[in-house]
Amino acid sequence: MYKAVILPLAKEDISQAASWYESKQSGLGKRFTNEVRSNVLYIRKNPKASAIRYGITRCAVLNIFPFMIHYNIDEETKSIIINAVFHTSLNPEEWLNR
Secondary structure, three states, X not given: OOEEEEOHHHHHHHHHHHXXXXXXXXXXXXXXXXXXXXXXXXXXXXXXXXXXXEOOEEEEEOOOOOEEEEEEEEOOOOEEEEXXXXXXXXXXXXXXXX
């Protein structure tokens, strides 16, 4: 299994989305973070299951929430590097400018 490295800006993405969902309904923010965790675990086990969308960046779509996890694979260190967790309605290339 690959290890996961979640970059600080991706952690911020997760935190902001979870806070927003929590403000809409109690417990929904936790459901969001649990789904992100579940998908990260799946990516760690199956890093090449998601399609390459931008250069070498792959995107995994969450099952319940309209978000995508943007990540790269580092074969040398057997790691997945999570760059962003973006809502699907946002311009996905915005994370490149961060």
